[in-house]
Amino acid sequence: MRLEHVRHWKPGNRLQLLENGEAFFPRVFEAIAAARREVLLETFILFDDKVGQELRSVLIGAAQRGVRVVVTVDGYGSPDLPDDFIAGMTQAGVSFRVFDPAPRLLGLRTNVFRRLHRKLVVIDAELAFVGGINFSVEHLWEFGPAAKQDYAVEVQGPVVADIHRFASEAVDAPRPGWDWRRALRSRASEQPAVPGARAVFVTRDNQEHRTDIEQHYLFAIRAARRRILIANAYFFPGYRLLRELRRAAQRGVLVELIMQGEPDMPIAQHAARTLYDRLLRDGVKIYEYCQRPLHGKVAVVDEEWATVGSSNLDPLSLSLNLEANLVIRDAAFATHLAGRLQTLIDRHCKHFESAEAVSCSKWHLAVSFLVYHFLRRFPAWSGWLPAHAPKVHLVAPPSTDDPQGDPGGLPDSPRHPATKGAGYP
Template sequence: MTPFISGNQIQLLRNGIEYFPALEAAIEHASHEIYLQTYIYEPDNIGLRIGEALKRAAQRGVTVNVLLDGFGCKNLPSGFVNDLEKAGVKIMFYRPKISPWTLKKSRLRRMHRKVAIIDGKVGFVGGINIIDDYNVPDNTPPRIDYAVRVEGKLLPAILISAHKLWRRISFTHLQANNLLQSYHLKTAQSEPLTPVNLQEKAVPPHKKHNVNAAFVLRDNVLNRRSIENAYLTAIAQAQTEIIIANAYFVPGRRFRKALLAAAKRGVNVKLLLQGRLEYFLMLATHAFYADFLKHSIEIYEYRKGYMHSKVAVIDSQWATVGSSNIDPFSLLLAREANVIVKDKHFATELRTDIMHSIEESAYHVLPEEWSSRHLFKRFLSWLAYGLVRVFVGLIGYSKEQ
């Protein structure tokens, strides 16, 4: 059962335009320690800006720990990393060996979380990597994504998780002794850097403080199915409406059965999915269109730009924002982190934003159109789904963590 904790202030952050100013402001006010975990760190305008804030924090004596995924950050220039480290920022890579020729089953077990926690006083959880919203192919509109800013009694769980993973990777990298010796040391002061001008303003948080929320992890030890089970429990309890906006949607059998059962008992189920294909395996999403449409599940494809969302709202009471897609890679392999919120105001706010995307920028996939016009696409989708199953079969049951 998902452990909800009351006494929280949860602020919805839409896209990088709201997330990055809030994150940067928190970093600038840090006085003790920063943990930052991200799958992708791109040294574009946003990455440089956050990097400067991290360096300034390290130079004034804050312990700054940045954990990056070895695959997601495989193209991060070593010069950028060295520049951060020279300023006192501690950087480690999760599973840096990514060669496809290693044939290790653990290659696709990635650190996909996007988590930050500053001084144990404010935290951020969501799906937004450190990359500019406008850093997208083909000059398309900025990507859609979400995060939450957290204050309150949920923070110790986020801090413990970040600290444990940092220590674990430190040990893996044979850096544990050095970490323990230097943890409380302050980095040498250097000339202050020129502050980067903000182009956006941080959004002030809501005043409501008594929000029930849970921090839910997915890992390969104690929390193998925690995020999936949280979804399934909420879907089973749904009475009127389920709205899921998810970029990479290849649900397993239990998840599909739960959605179909909800639709059969009269729950209005809406899926907002990515309409632009980034790679072939995304076609696996289409494998279930026919069955979903036959049972009155509404499917919308966001085609205006790239949708990176991993959010859901159920009955305008339950909502989740996080890094976990609904596919085997997120639900069975990767390290993920979601925040689940039980609060009508928050859920309604997120629902309104998703519905705006559906009404303004999504294509409604109709049952008759899908059954009559997409025979070849349906064939390719099952081929892609078969390949996904093969990948999961090869690496999903490795004992390596």
């Protein structure tokens, strides 16, 4: 029996947009401090800085009062956590897991592809946070000009059951996936819908859900009648998304893209700019956010549909990484998000006109031609990239028998006491 991934729109949800670390971190830390039964957290980046230390403190506090706490970080995004940083959590009872850690080769990280890029927090199966904000001081204004502009959403309501089920299966199941029988049982026991936003939790993996996030974008873009507003840090989408954006502009939809003007990775900006001429010729409006690095992955269509999540519109997110977005149908939320993005456009963006977009030299035209056809074929080519089955390593608490008090470490350390866990999709 094959269902449509049994991921249905759920009505009756309460949503709050959280912009940047100033709004996100206090709400997450407050929720963890109030947790009664369980905290499930996944993040791409966790650093040993002011933010990481505060997160560590509230996680330890939750574990010490008997809350089940499971933390999963990506081995590429969080490669240098000190041994004692992790040991303090595992000693308190936190289950600390590392997705696909790998030793460095000549000082370089080798686990480049198929990263755990999701940013999820689920509290007591009642409250969830979904977005693009990592646990790092880089998401606070105090970090300076390189502080990142980003978004997350806090959600309560029926869709949290889907987020919790997914996060639980990622931790507990031998092969994390979507159990449609369990999902149907859950649906049968749901309470009647109450007023609130409709939402669906959408993920991308390398098995059954390879294009789910992209498909939701495509459906929304094709249905657009008035306005499409996308803010995406690393904009280098596939051929189909580019085609549908151009078609929308051609049929009179106002298509606006906000991209990086102060890039944290200059190569990403160069790649995006190879697409500008083609998009501008079809009437797409392009803005570059110039106040600080844009790290957001959000979109609004007709101020009725919106998405907030971890997925960039680039080959890594759309074809390789493990991602998670919340897709929302709610006029109030979409209007609010559109208003926040419009503030960026009005105050801090450079508007690219067709004549000034990029060089029109023969070299640029040749590069643009190659880039366009690369994007058209990349989903098929991605299968040639390293496709080992990534493992999740559980970091064991330091041994009380060790006279040196060796706290262990990440799995690239020869003294690390990790045990291999289940493979991820």
